Amino acid sequence: MEYQGLPRSEAGPRERVLVRIERCVGCRNCELACAVAHSQSRTLAAAIREEPRPQRRIYVEAVAESRAPFLCRHCDDAPCARACPTRALFQDSESGLVAFEAARCIGCHGCLMACPFGMIQAGRGSPFIVKCDRCPDRDQPACVAACPTGALLLEGAYLSMRRRDAIARLTRAARQGRAELPPVEASP
Amino acid sequence: MLTSDDIRNRTITEDGQRMLEKAEHDQVRTVWDRYQAQLPQCGFCELGLSCRNCAMGPCRIDPFGEGPQVGVCGADADIIVARNLGRMIAAGAASHSDHGRDLVEVLRQVAEGKAPGYQIREEGKLRALAAEFGISGDGRGKEAVALDLAEALEEEFGTRKKELTLVRRAPEQRRALWTKLGIMPRGIDRETSEMMHRTHMGVDNNWQSLLLHGLRNALSDGWGGSLIATEVSDILFGVPRPVHSKVNLGVLKTDQVNILLHGHNPIVSEMIAQAATDDDLVALAKAKGAAGINLAGICCTGNELLMRRGIPMAGNHLTTELALVTGAVEMMFVDYQCIMPALGQVAACYHTRMISTSDKAGFPRMEHHEFHPDNARELARKLVTEAIENYPRRVPGKVKIPVEPVDMMAGFSVEAIVAALGGTVQPLIDAIVAGKIRGAVGVVGCNNPKIRQDYGHVNLTRKLIAHDILVVDTGCAAVANARAGFKVAEAAALAGPGLREVCGALGIPPVLHMGSCVDNVRITMLAAALANALKMDISDLPLAAAAPEWYSEKAISIGCYAVASGIYTVLGPMPPVLGSKNVTQLLTEGLEKVVGATFAVEPDPDLAADLIIAHINRKRAGLGLS
Incomplete structure (x- = not known):
C-alpha cells in the first residue's frame, strides 16, 4: 500500500510550514526543491528527465503586488478530508496532519473542489492527486530547507521569530521615543 | 565550528588543511564558508533556465513543466x-x-x-x-x-x-x-x-x-x-625551458620578506621580479632584519613566473586566501582574473598589504597603484621597498608556515618539449605508435569549492599516467599535480611501464607543466604539430582534455575551443545547460558528427579517467594501433 503520510512509528504532532510573506523574493526555489523531494532520483539533474515528471506541492503566486509561496495548511478540520468519499484523505491523529493514502483514492477530485486554498492538484498518472505531505522523511521539509531568505519557516521558529521581532520593535520605539524612560530591562 | 572531517573534506592538500585550522582559530572566513552560506544555490540558474538579458524579464522556465515554458519574449x-x-x-x-x-x-x-x-x-x-x-x-x-x-x-x-x-x-x-x-x-x-x-x-x-x-x-x-x-x-x-622549483605554502619563508604575485598577466610581476633582485633593495631587506626577499607566485601569474624564472609556486585558486592566513606575507600584488574580492578582508586580519595594479581591476580594501609600461620599473621598486618596510610589522605569533615545500619541474613549452625530443616531434609519435605512450591528455582548469580541492586533478592524473597516458597540464590543475609530487623525474615510478621508460630516458616527469591558462594554447599547438606531422586532423589522434575542477567562464571558452579543435573534453562540474535536453545532447553527443569531438561531464575523477581511457583506446583503434 502506498502510504504518503507519516511513518506510523513517529508519534506526536508535526509542525506546519508557515510563510513570512514579506521575505519572499519569488525565486521559486521552493517549488523546484519540492518537485525534487517528490521525485524518484531526488536530484535536480535527474529529476527533470523523469517520466512522469515529478510535481511540486507548493506554489509561488504573485498577487496584490506581492509574491508568496503557499502550501497545504493541514487544516485541523479539513474540508478536503470531509469531502473525501473513501477516506483516502484523512486527519492523522498522531501527526496532526492531513494524510493521504493513495490506495484508497478513486480520483474523483472532490478534494480539489473542497480545498478553499487550491492546494490539491491532479496527479500526473498515479497517484490521482498530489498534495503536501510535509516531507515525512525529513526534519526540515524540502521547501523550508531550500528557501534562501527564510520566508518559509516551521511553526515554532515562525512564532518565536515573530515574537522576537515585535518585542525588539517595541523596545526600540520605547527607548527612542521616550528617552527619559529607563531601559526596559531595568524598569520596575 | 569546523571539525577535522570538515577540513579534510574541503581540501586534500596538507598545507591547505593546516591553514584552514589556523583560519578557524583566527576567525577568518574563506571561500568554503561563503559557499556554504550560499546553499542552496538557485536551481533555475544551475540548469541555465533563468534569463536576465532584458527588462521584460527576469524570466525562468519551469523544468518540471507545470509553470511557464517560455520567457516573456517567447524564448524557450x-x-x-x-x-x-x-x-x-x-x-x-x-x-x-x-x-x-x-x-x-x-x-x-x-x-x-x-x-x-x-x-x-x-x-x-x-x-x-x-x-x-x-x-x-x-x-x-x-x-x-x-x-x-x-x-x-x-x-x-x-x-x-x-x-x-x-x-x-x-x-x-x-x-x-x-x-x-x-x-x-x-x-x-x-x-x-x-x-x-x-x-x-x-x-x-x-x-x-x-x-x-x-x-x-x-x-x-x-x-x-x-x-x-x-x-x-x-x-x-622568454620562452620557457625546463626549470626546477618548489611548490606549496612551504615556499614562504619565516625569515624573509615574502611577496606574493597573484593574477594572470606577467606584465607587472616581471617588473616586481626584477626589482626584487636589485642589490640595494636586497640590502635594505637585510637592514630590516630579513634574510632576503622571497618572491612566490600564486595562480597563473605564478605559473608565468614559474615557467620562465623558476620562481616558486605558493598555490592555486583555493589557496589564495590561505596563503595570507600564514601571516607571513608582507605584500600581495594582484593584476586580474580569479582574484577573489574577499582577499582584502582576509589580509586585513594580518599585516599584509594588498596592491591592485591594473587600470581595469579594482578590489575592496586594496591599495591601487596602476602599472603602465612607462612607470612599471620605478613603481615596482617603490612598492618592493614598501614591502620590505612592512617586514618589521609582521606579528611573529601570528605566523605559521605549515609544511615543507615539494620539489617540482616546470617550463615545458612546445619548444622545450621538441628540444627534449631531439628537435622534432617524431620520437613522441614513435612512442605513441609503439604504445609506450598510449595517448596524451591536457588536465587543465581551476579549483571549485564544490569539489574537494585538488581531488579531481590529482586522482584523474594519477590514473591516467598509471595507464601510460602522458599528462600535460596548465593553470590550477598544474599546481595541484605539482603539489601532489607528480612533477619530479622520480614520479615516473607512478607511471605505467611504457610511459615510465620514456620519462626515464628523457629524465622528465610523467606530468609536464605547460604553463598558465592562456598557455592551454601550447597544448593545442602541440596537438596541431603532431597532426600536421602525420598529415591528419587533430580529432584523429589519441588525445583528450579534462577540466576536473573548473569554475570560470574562461574555462568554458577553453573547453569549447578544445572541442572545436577536435579534442574530446571531460568536465568535472556540470555547466548550466541541463535545462535544455537539446543543448545537452548536442554538446555531449551531436558535436561528434559536427567537429569530431564532444564534451562529457563526470565529477568522479576515477570514472572520468575511465571515459578518457576508453576514448583513447577508440582513437588508437581508429588509427590501427593496438
Whole structure:
C-alpha cells in the first residue's frame, strides 16, 4: 500500500510550514526543491528527465503586488478530508496532519473542489492527486530547507521569530521615543 | 565550528588543511564558508533556465513543466540555455583576449622605446612570429620588426579580416571544416561582439546557430587572443625551458620578506621580479632584519613566473586566501582574473598589504597603484621597498608556515618539449605508435569549492599516467599535480611501464607543466604539430582534455575551443545547460558528427579517467594501433 503520510512509528504532532510573506523574493526555489523531494532520483539533474515528471506541492503566486509561496495548511478540520468519499484523505491523529493514502483514492477530485486554498492538484498518472505531505522523511521539509531568505519557516521558529521581532520593535520605539524612560530591562 | 572531517573534506592538500585550522582559530572566513552560506544555490540558474538579458524579464522556465515554458519574449528552454552559454563563452574569450591585447600594447611600447625595464628577450621567436604575418625581417632591427608585428597583431582583434592569421597552424582538414561550418574565427573582438549581439533579445533564436557561433567565439580565443598572449609573453619575457622549483605554502619563508604575485598577466610581476633582485633593495631587506626577499607566485601569474624564472609556486585558486592566513606575507600584488574580492578582508586580519595594479581591476580594501609600461620599473621598486618596510610589522605569533615545500619541474613549452625530443616531434609519435605512450591528455582548469580541492586533478592524473597516458597540464590543475609530487623525474615510478621508460630516458616527469591558462594554447599547438606531422586532423589522434575542477567562464571558452579543435573534453562540474535536453545532447553527443569531438561531464575523477581511457583506446583503434 502506498502510504504518503507519516511513518506510523513517529508519534506526536508535526509542525506546519508557515510563510513570512514579506521575505519572499519569488525565486521559486521552493517549488523546484519540492518537485525534487517528490521525485524518484531526488536530484535536480535527474529529476527533470523523469517520466512522469515529478510535481511540486507548493506554489509561488504573485498577487496584490506581492509574491508568496503557499502550501497545504493541514487544516485541523479539513474540508478536503470531509469531502473525501473513501477516506483516502484523512486527519492523522498522531501527526496532526492531513494524510493521504493513495490506495484508497478513486480520483474523483472532490478534494480539489473542497480545498478553499487550491492546494490539491491532479496527479500526473498515479497517484490521482498530489498534495503536501510535509516531507515525512525529513526534519526540515524540502521547501523550508531550500528557501534562501527564510520566508518559509516551521511553526515554532515562525512564532518565536515573530515574537522576537515585535518585542525588539517595541523596545526600540520605547527607548527612542521616550528617552527619559529607563531601559526596559531595568524598569520596575 | 569546523571539525577535522570538515577540513579534510574541503581540501586534500596538507598545507591547505593546516591553514584552514589556523583560519578557524583566527576567525577568518574563506571561500568554503561563503559557499556554504550560499546553499542552496538557485536551481533555475544551475540548469541555465533563468534569463536576465532584458527588462521584460527576469524570466525562468519551469523544468518540471507545470509553470511557464517560455520567457516573456517567447524564448524557450533551448534558446535561453544556448544564449546563457553563449554569453559565458564570450566572457571567457574576452578575458583571455583582452589579456593578450595588453601584451601587444607592451610590445608596441617596447618597440617605440617607451617601456623602460621591458625588452625583447626572444628575438628568434619575434622574427618567426613576424614571418607568419608576412613581415620581413631582412636587414631590419628587432624594434622595427616588433613595431610591425604589434600593428599586425592589433589588426587580429579587429573586423577587417576573413580569418585569423594563426589558424594557419591548424591542420588543413580542420581549417576546411571550420570554413564549411561557418565557424572560422574572423576577428578576436568581432566574435565576442557578435555573440553579445546574437544573444540580445530578438536576434539569434536558433539554439543550434547560437552554439555554433559559441564555438567560433571560443576559436577566436584559442587560435587568437590566448595564442597571442602566450606568443607575445614568450617574446617579451622568454620562452620557457625546463626549470626546477618548489611548490606549496612551504615556499614562504619565516625569515624573509615574502611577496606574493597573484593574477594572470606577467606584465607587472616581471617588473616586481626584477626589482626584487636589485642589490640595494636586497640590502635594505637585510637592514630590516630579513634574510632576503622571497618572491612566490600564486595562480597563473605564478605559473608565468614559474615557467620562465623558476620562481616558486605558493598555490592555486583555493589557496589564495590561505596563503595570507600564514601571516607571513608582507605584500600581495594582484593584476586580474580569479582574484577573489574577499582577499582584502582576509589580509586585513594580518599585516599584509594588498596592491591592485591594473587600470581595469579594482578590489575592496586594496591599495591601487596602476602599472603602465612607462612607470612599471620605478613603481615596482617603490612598492618592493614598501614591502620590505612592512617586514618589521609582521606579528611573529601570528605566523605559521605549515609544511615543507615539494620539489617540482616546470617550463615545458612546445619548444622545450621538441628540444627534449631531439628537435622534432617524431620520437613522441614513435612512442605513441609503439604504445609506450598510449595517448596524451591536457588536465587543465581551476579549483571549485564544490569539489574537494585538488581531488579531481590529482586522482584523474594519477590514473591516467598509471595507464601510460602522458599528462600535460596548465593553470590550477598544474599546481595541484605539482603539489601532489607528480612533477619530479622520480614520479615516473607512478607511471605505467611504457610511459615510465620514456620519462626515464628523457629524465622528465610523467606530468609536464605547460604553463598558465592562456598557455592551454601550447597544448593545442602541440596537438596541431603532431597532426600536421602525420598529415591528419587533430580529432584523429589519441588525445583528450579534462577540466576536473573548473569554475570560470574562461574555462568554458577553453573547453569549447578544445572541442572545436577536435579534442574530446571531460568536465568535472556540470555547466548550466541541463535545462535544455537539446543543448545537452548536442554538446555531449551531436558535436561528434559536427567537429569530431564532444564534451562529457563526470565529477568522479576515477570514472572520468575511465571515459578518457576508453576514448583513447577508440582513437588508437581508429588509427590501427593496438
